[in-house]
Amino acid sequence: MLGLPKATKDDLIVHSAKPFNAEPALARLRSDFVTAIADCYVRSHGDLPRIDPGTHRLRVTGHVSRQLELSLADLQGRFATRSVMAVMQCAGNRRADLQQVEPTLGDPWAPGAIANLMWTGASLAEVLRAAGADHDPLLHVAFEAADIAENEGGENARYGVSIPMPKALSDDVLVAWAMNGEPLTVEHGAPLRIVVPGYAGVRSAKWVREIRVQCQPSDAFQQQKDYLLFPPDIRKDTQDSCRGTTIYEMPLNAAICEPGDGATLPSGQRALVRGYAIATDRAVVRVDVSGNGGRAWRQAAIEQHGNQRWSWTFWHALLDLPEGQHELVVRAWDAAGQTQPADAADIWNFKGYLCASWHRIRVEVQ
Numbered sequence: 001m002l003g004l005p006k007a008t009k010d011d012l013i014v015h016s017a018k019p020f021n022a023e024p025a026l027a028r029l030r031s032d033f034v035t036a037i038a039d040c041y042v043r044s045h046g047d048l049p050r051i052d053p054g055t056h057r058l059r060v061t062g063h064v065s066r067q068l069e070l071s072l073a074d075l076q077g078r079f080a081t082r083s084v085m086a087v088m089q090c091a092g093n094r095r096a097d098l099q100q101v102e103p104t105l106g107d108p109w110a111p112g113a114i115a116n117l118m119w120t121g122a123s124l125a126e127v128l129r130a131a132g133a134d135h136d137p138l139l140h141v142a143f144e145a146a147d148i149a150e151n152e153g154g155e156n157a158r159y160g161v162s163i164p165m166p167k168a169l170s171d172d173v174l175v176a177w178a179m180n181g182e183p184l185t186v187e188h189g190a191p192l193r194i195v196v197p198g199y200a201g202v203r204s205a206k207w208v209r210e211i212r213v214q215c216q217p218s219d220a221f222q223q224q225k226d227y228l229l230f231p232p233d234i235r236k237d238t239q240d241s242c243r244g245t246t247i248y249e250m251p252l253n254a255a256i257c258e259p260g261d262g263a264t265l266p267s268g269q270r271a272l273v274r275g276y277a278i279a280t281d282r283a284v285v286r287v288d289v290s291g292n293g294g295r296a297w298r299q300a301a302i303e304q305h306g307n308q309r310w311s312w313t314f315w316h317a318l319l320d321l322p323e324g325q326h327e328l329v330v331r332a333w334d335a336a337g338q339t340q341p342a343d344a345a346d347i348w349n350f351k352g353y354l355c356a357s358w359h360r361i362r363v364e365v366q
């Protein structure tokens with residue numbers, strides 16, 4: 001495979017310039033198992049704060065026996081440095097497929113709102129221990145960020161989210177200062193962000209400035225109102241947050257990255273189909289690919305990249321496709337024998353979250 005030329009953030013496909021929301025072309029995304037920073041999607045709800053890493057302080061407050069105020073140097077000096085390879089994935093990844101069923105709120109993300117990076121920082125669990133945090137499993141750890149995001153009502157408020165205490169105490173949740181060995185860039189949360197492997201990207205607060213141990217989930221808009229999975233009968237005008245489920249873990253999913261949707265392929269040679277699959281912290285044990293809309297399947301080859309609990313899985317398959325139009329489909333299976341729903345219509349929700357139905361693209365062989 002020829003390497004693709006080095007990309008910059010300017011090569012991303014921009015859904016919105018302000019706030020900045022953009023994703024890479026899928027062939028780029030599939031080019032490296034560890035996503036280059038330039039190819040990492042950006043999802044922001046407001047401004048991109050520029051914070052001086054020298055004066056920035058992270059406060060640890062709430063149900064703690066010692067409040068902390070940590071500089072970047074304190075974090076790097078007082079805690080063991082931990083690196084975790086993990087996927088960052090937006091709950092709106094693949095929303096465009098749900099919008100084929102019926103419109104939804106939100107940007108029409110293709111399958112590119114996902115990236116697999118090496119994150120480095122301190123373990124959140126260690127930081128909480130240093131603060132003498134109460135670790136009752138019913139508590140929540142809230143993250144307040146420096147950016148101001150616009151709510152549905154048009155009001156502006158600081159971005160905030162939370163995760164349940166048991167997840168916060170798992171060693172792989174990081175207060176991260178680096179991605180792929182480089183300091184975090186501004187759009188990815190410099191100088192400090194939270195990384196919550198396995199959870200929807202929304203919980204991984206960028207530009208974090210306060211970590212608070214509290215009895216309830218964060219009262220910020222993003223936690224209370226925004227990232228909820230609603231049943232299909234609920235619409236924007238009937239929404240009632242009691243009917244929604246807070247999105248934490250991400251579902252089993254898979255996508256075809258190459259060829260691209262709508263591609264024309266030369267006849268007389270087998271078509272190389274490549275993509276990713278993700279099963280959160282379960283293993284992807286099988287990936288099926290179909291060249292005829294899901295009537296017949298064959299197994300894709302799963303590529304081995306070591307035992308990376310929180311990474312994605314790369315796969316490829318060679319298909320014999322006769323001349324004409326074809327619908328290519330992928331679905332993955334996890335270690336519990338679960339697979340994905342066939343139709344996006346079965347999982348449609350008005351906010352357009354968690355699209356995990358079989359990914360389908362059309363190609364023409366001529």
Ligand SMILES: Nc1nc2c(c(=O)[nH]1)N[C@H]1C(S)=C(S)[C@@H](COP(=O)(O)O)O[C@H]1N2
Pocket residue numbers: 040041042043044045046088089090091145146147149159187188189200201202203204205206207208
């Ligand atoms: N402070 C803050 N943190 C944030 C966001 C944001 O807008 N502000 N967006 C969240 C969402 S929805 C996602 S999917 C991820 C995206 O991370 P990335 O832009 O580094 O890819 O960041 C999360 N953390």
Ligand SMILES: [Mo]
Pocket residue numbers: 043089090091092201202
């Ligand atoms: Mo997101």
